[in-house]
Amino acid sequence: MGQVRFKALTEVLNRKPVEIHREENLVSDYFGMLVFNQPKMKKYLSKEAYKAVTDAIENGTTINRKMADQVAQGMKTWAIENGATHYTHWFHPLTDGTAEKHDAFIVHGADGSVIESFSGNLLAQQEPDASSFPSGGIRQTFEARGYTAWDPTSPAFISETTLTIPTIFISYTGEALDYKTPLLRAISAVDKAATAVCQYFDKNVTSVHTNLGWEQEYFLIDEALFIARPDLVLTGRTLMGHAASKDQQLDDHYFSSIPTRANRFMQDVENEAYKLGIPLKTRHNEVAPNQFEFAPIYEEANLANDHNQLIMDIMQKIARRHNFRVLFHEKPFKGINGSGKHNNWSLETNTGVNLFSPGKNPKSNLQFLTFVVNALKAVHDGQDLLRASILTASNTHRLGANEAPPSILSVFLGTEVSNMLDLMEEAVVDRKMTPDEKTALKLNIGRIPEIILDSTDRNRTSPFAFTGNRFEFRAVGSSANNASALIVLNALVANQLQKFQVAVDALIEKNVKKDEAIFQVLKDLIIQSKPIRFNGDGYSEDWVKEAAKRGLTNIKNVPDSLEAYNRPEFKNMFLKLEIFNDSEIHGRVEVEYEKFIMKIQIESRVLADMALNHIVPIAIEYQTMLLENVRNMKEVFTAEEFKEFATNRIDLIKEIGMHISAIKTLRKEMIEARKSANVIIDAVSKAKAYDTLVKPYLEEIREHIDKLELIVDDEKWPLPKYRELLFTR
Ligand code: ADP
Numbered sequence: 001m002g003q004v005r006f007k008a009l010t011e012v013l014n015r016k017p018v019e020i021h022r023e024e025n026l027v028s029d030y031f032g033m034l035v036f037n038q039p040k041m042k043k044y045l046s047k048e049a050y051k052a053v054t055d056a057i058e059n060g061t062t063i064n065r066k067m068a069d070q071v072a073q074g075m076k077t078w079a080i081e082n083g084a085t086h087y088t089h090w091f092h093p094l095t096d097g098t099a100e101k102h103d104a105f106i107v108h109g110a111d112g113s114v115i116e117s118f119s120g121n122l123l124a125q126q127e128p129d130a131s132s133f134p135s136g137g138i139r140q141t142f143e144a145r146g147y148t149a150w151d152p153t154s155p156a157f158i159s160e161t162t163l164t165i166p167t168i169f170i171s172y173t174g175e176a177l178d179y180k181t182p183l184l185r186a187i188s189a190v191d192k193a194a195t196a197v198c199q200y201f202d203k204n205v206t207s208v209h210t211n212l213g214w215e216q217e218y219f220l221i222d223e224a225l226f227i228a229r230p231d232l233v234l235t236g237r238t239l240m241g242h243a244a245s246k247d248q249q250l251d252d253h254y255f256s257s258i259p260t261r262a263n264r265f266m267q268d269v270e271n272e273a274y275k276l277g278i279p280l281k282t283r284h285n286e287v288a289p290n291q292f293e294f295a296p297i298y299e300e301a302n303l304a305n306d307h308n309q310l311i312m313d314i315m316q317k318i319a320r321r322h323n324f325r326v327l328f329h330e331k332p333f334k335g336i337n338g339s340g341k342h343n344n345w346s347l348e349t350n351t352g353v354n355l356f357s358p359g360k361n362p363k364s365n366l367q368f369l370t371f372v373v374n375a376l377k378a379v380h381d382g383q384d385l386l387r388a389s390i391l392t393a394s395n396t397h398r399l400g401a402n403e404a405p406p407s408i409l410s411v412f413l414g415t416e417v418s419n420m421l422d423l424m425e426e427a428v429v430d431r432k433m434t435p436d437e438k439t440a441l442k443l444n445i446g447r448i449p450e451i452i453l454d455s456t457d458r459n460r461t462s463p464f465a466f467t468g469n470r471f472e473f474r475a476v477g478s479s480a481n482n483a484s485a486l487i488v489l490n491a492l493v494a495n496q497l498q499k500f501q502v503a504v505d506a507l508i509e510k511n512v513k514k515d516e517a518i519f520q521v522l523k524d525l526i527i528q529s530k531p532i533r534f535n536g537d538g539y540s541e542d543w544v545k546e547a548a549k550r551g552l553t554n555i556k557n558v559p560d561s562l563e564a565y566n567r568p569e570f571k572n573m574f575l576k577l578e579i580f581n582d583s584e585i586h587g588r589v590e591v592e593y594e595k596f597i598m599k600i601q602i603e604s605r606v607l608a609d610m611a612l613n614h615i616v617p618i619a620i621e622y623q624t625m626l627l628e629n630v631r632n633m634k635e636v637f638t639a640e641e642f643k644e645f646a647t648n649r650i651d652l653i654k655e656i657g658m659h660i661s662a663i664k665t666l667r668k669e670m671i672e673a674r675k676s677a678n679v680i681i682d683a684v685s686k687a688k689a690y691d692t693l694v695k696p697y698l699e700e701i702r703e704h705i706d707k708l709e710l711i712v713d714d715e716k717w718p719l720p721k722y723r724e725l726l727f728t729r
Pocket residue numbers: 211212213214215282295296297298344345346354469470
């Protein structure tokens with residue numbers, strides 16, 4: 001066995017269970033102990049400062065410098081009492097992951113001494129050396145520097161010994177360089193649009209916030225095996241590896257008992273999460289071997305997304321303690337399930353009403369239907385943009401594979417809500433209903449809650465499913481920043497709600513009664529958005545054909561998909577809602593193209609190296625062994641016997657030779673393809689060249705390597721195999 005592989009497997013066999021710290025207190029006793037949350041603010045801030053912060057959180061008011069100074073003092077005192085020595089602004093640049101730069105609290109005191117200090121200025125704003133973060137050219141065009149600014153709506157927390165302050169990250173000219181800034185803008189856009197529409201139903205609604213409940217899927221791989229796989233280390237996925245004889249065929253992993261090592265890891269993660277106020281609720285095995293999921297109780301979307309980024313970071317750190325590595329890649333292993341991050345999304349009013357939850361009376365149910373139908377229309381019209389928000393180099397491997405949502409956007413509503421919409425569509429004839437029809441409709445609308453509670457139909461093949469009181473966007477990738485999807489989803493829904501309001505108001509102007517006007521507009525929307533509704537099997541071949549007939553798009557590659565951002569209708573929408581300006585859209589799309597190019601480039605390089613350094617030499621070694629064997633046979637056997645015994649051996653030698661040559665030829669061709677792509681200046685053309693000219697080689701070369709894996713002596717194979725990566729725990 002290859003030495004590295006042998007050592008790695010030995011190490012795994014000798015693993016001792018890691019002892020974990022078990023909290024003796026109830027979770028409710030220590031939940032949020034490391035968060036500067038409202039109770040702590042109350043204790044550490046003056047009444048004035050406390051009010052300034054809560055006003056900022058609740059009403060979006062700004063906090064002046066004097067108040068910021070007071071808040072900074074309170075935060076510092078609390079943080080130092082809890083072991084913090086440093087502070088950092090923490091933000092979501094347009095990379096995978098978050099960014100932070102720690103500074104100690106110390107400043108010079110008298111006589112060469114130092115004292116701990118932290119000011120409102122430092123809390124409110126900082127200027128990280130930002131030149132190395134992707135901006136898609138925004139900083140070159142405008143101003144080289146960028147700065148971070150405190151987001152008081154997401155509370156500061158202590159991470160190890162650092163007071164961590166969630167911030168936005170923008171250029172000096174105000175362009176967003178991160179995910180959080182446009183997310184906050186999109187949340188605000190939907191707030192305004194939804195609040196206005198709620199006025200038709202309830203005058204007490206003054207604000208609407210977005211909720212997000214994410215479900216984070218991931219793989220846990222033993223660290224020793226991980227390190228023995230340069231492809232996993234450098235790209236997050238296996239670029240080669242033949243399927244194990246057994247993987248998920250028996251469905252024996254999903255929801256089965258959690259392996260002890262994984263369970264301890266999860267307990268450790270939960271423990272940390274609770275201290276940081278992350279309400280992790282659910283843990284279970286996923287479908288693929290060594291694949292798992294964490295899900296919290298849903299929270300306000302901005303906070304929930306911070307918590308998701310934070311938990312991904314915590315999981316990676318804690319995994320090391322347990323000699324694991326976490327894989328967040330959407331498709332680390334060919335042929336078995338990949339990982340997603342379902343986004344459970346809903347809108348909630350300040351009066352505590354979930355707008356996607358059927359109400360108790362016809363009026364609140366009309367409100368419910370209004371929001372469902374508008375969401376439906378938003379997804380229908382924005383299908384290409386939604387796809388662009390989630391399709392990445394890594395997520396393309398997952399989408400459309402037999403276990404993951406297809407790259408065709410569709411909405412599952414369940415039979416009951418679907419029937420309801422059908423009924424509304426038929427009921428409003430000639431734009432006027434008879435009193436009987438109205439009564440019937442109202443009766444039916446009134447019955448929705450019972451129906452939905454009774455209804456058990458669930459559809460796991462839909463990329464966008466209504467699940468009783470929320471929509472679940474299932475196409476989001478496991479490694480993604482949820483904001484990318486949420487910005488687009490909220491923008492589309494805000495935009496649609498605005499159009500809805502304009503249409504309803506126009507009818508009211510013409511003396512149509514309010515309810516009637518709402519019905520009429522909803523009917524139009526129901527008809528227009530019909531193609532996007534699909535309750536059947538999203539994995540089936542028939543659906544691909546049916547969707548094409550309906551005119552739904554099915555774009556599977558990143559470069560084409562990204563073009564949606566620049567389509568005038570979407571661009572104008574972003575501008576109008578003030579979520580992105582022109583250069584922000586341009587910059588963001590540029591960054592996405594760049595990321596795509598880089599990811600394929602890195603994979604291509606890693607594969608080329610491994611093919612040459614890891615695989616070919618071993619194949620040659622084994623081939624030489626066989627040749628030796630044949631030569632010896634010739635000495636021992638008669639010509640007749642030799643023919644009988646050596647023929648298949650010679651065939652094998654030829655087969656190995658064929659794969660080696662193919663690998664070498666394809667490798668050369670791939671490098672040439674890269675060279676020709678690299679000279680292209682324009683990012684879009686370059687990304688397309690990488691997609692169509694370079695990327696296909698990854699699969700082609702892999703096939704030869706995977707064939708060799710089956711042939712070559714297991715004793716010699718240098719890389720941990722799928723069965724070892726996936727079944728050691
Ligand atoms: P599943 O059956 O799809 O695995 P779960 O019951 O585990 O779903 O819930 C998935 C996520 O949906 C959780 O984070 C949960 O808090 C969240 N969720 C539940 N209700 C809502 C809602 N109204 N809005 C947003 N998220 C919600």
